Amino acid sequence: MTLFGKDPRLLVRQAEPFNGGPGPDALLSSFVTPNELFFVRNHGAVPEVDPAAWRLTVDGLVENPLSLSLADLQRFPRRSAAATLQCAGNRRMEMMAVAPIPNELPWGTEAISNAEWSGVCLRDVLAAAGPRAGALHAAFTGLDETERHGHRFHFGGSIPLEKAMRPEVLLADTMNGAPLPAVHGAPARVVVPGYIGARSVKWISRITLQEEPSDNYFQAKAYRLFPASTGADNVDWEAGMMLGESPVNAVTCSPLEGDRLPAGPVTARGWAVAGGGRRVARVDVSADGGKSWKTAELEAVGDGWTWSFWRAVIDLAPGEHEILCRAFDSAAQTQPDHPAQVWNFKGYANNAWHRVRVVCG
């Protein structure tokens, strides 16, 4: 075991703060990612939280502001649900090959994992506080601290109140049946299925109902989507779209980039995921640059909040090949062909066709 009890197979993208995720083979080894393999996205040091002293404040546009101990929180009805979390920056490295993206983590395809969470429904806690008229967003603040542009502050973000009141949104205190690990937000974190991982705030300490989205840096500036013509030098932060639901995405985990394989039938395997509660309807694989596609078999079918695993057998002649994959979601939406089409200077939401080059024979 290494830092934070993580599996040594984690690809570590940054040591401090600690950021890493499971490589393609490790990732595909289990539909429910073991805690020691689950990817980690930290914006600051892991805070040391004394569970006995921890309080969750619920305030803002509520009838009854709350200050809950862990025992208070755990008195709400319990709920368990599987949910796949994915960093908005997953697959950024492919965008970096199009044009530089400085000062951001060079994620390959490993900033995604799937766990069974349990805890209480956020909406039950909000109902106890009593949302007041005018409340449109639930803003979350964590206990982790970070620094940007000379200011030191806590990580935070928000989701629309309509989403916060949906049954799938949890305040989780366990992960795959174990107490929530420190690096994943102990004693309690938000889990917002179907949204970019950044909204699933760890080490949750405050939930504020308010009229506007959070003014935290990670909601107001970072995690916004800009056109390719926008850069750090000309950015108008207000003009970018605040990221929420994730777009449909798919990745080939096997074979690996650069693999040498016998010519003939090759089994490609990987994951696909849709956002916002949409399901993965279909995964296609192509070995001719997208001129023709073969429909993959969904070997583990997720619901609207989890990924699916897929496999397809394709026949490859001797020589070099590029294996492409793409998914369709239940809203008949599919993926753009190349990262250049979705490139943005922060490197978010890359859901272009995934490409793996192999040599056969």
Add this chain to the structure above:
Amino acid sequence: MTLFGKDPRLLVRQAEPFNGGPGPDALLSSFVTPNELFFVRNHGAVPEVDPAAWRLTVDGLVENPLSLSLADLQRFPRRSAAATLQCAGNRRMEMMAVAPIPNELPWGTEAISNAEWSGVCLRDVLAAAGPRAGALHAAFTGLDETERHGHRFHFGGSIPLEKAMRPEVLLADTMNGAPLPAVHGAPARVVVPGYIGARSVKWISRITLQEEPSDNYFQAKAYRLFPASTGADNVDWEAGMMLGESPVNAVTCSPLEGDRLPAGPVTARGWAVAGGGRRVARVDVSADGGKSWKTAELEAVGDGWTWSFWRAVIDLAPGEHEILCRAFDSAAQTQPDHPAQVWNFKGYANNAWHRVRVVCG
């Protein structure tokens, strides 16, 4: 005025049953499409319905089956909402240019319109009937009759009960402030914002709560999405995805295909729409085949249930140009580049980049 009180500017794609919609210039003339311009998608003759004799049956997995007169229905609380409806076959003609799609309507870009609907919330009616455990879908049957494969039957379809219980789904009896026109489903129709038009069943006569989706031909076989390798000769109907929410889409309405324009600044205008309550976050225009994109201005911003209108000024040198447009929705999803990438033998859900060729100078 012509047939069914429609504007003579309607592009009529089929005379019987009557199918047509407003050409690009007519469509762009008003954010709320006047009734006489609103597109018409019929699968059979317009039924003659006596409003005094009309009844709406609500049955299936309900505690209290209902048989409502129009007056009964109109006693529920009233609600008005704008909603854009779009046929799943809109832009099929561009797919037909990739490979033939026999026996389907050759829609250009005109199978879409936007109206202000009023009526009652479907969920209020369903609540009065009392959904029973096990009810997962609301199946709709209209009074219009059609024939397929030698069988004569009523048009129908279904939506998940979770969607049926959302506030935006209406049983509408007025359209843009006027009584619902006969050709649009008088005396009452379903309006399912964010879904393909086929689920907004006109001349509604029966709503059945059930465990499974409707077994009507238009739910069980038609309006399913298949891969390009599937054709009428090898189709396994069960294998296709039942269409529900629409994918993000955008079209240039001005200039028109083939227009001759002075070189210099050209103003492109059009619509964009997202499905499932997602919003249009951005529209891009390209005149260099998608190598670079200019962000359009949203001149009329819709909510999650309506389209948006956009405009962009692009500088065109003398010569031939292709103007491309594409949109991003609030889930960071965008469109595929070419209809070949989404081609399917029924010609549904074409949301490839829209292309308009013009000559300048």
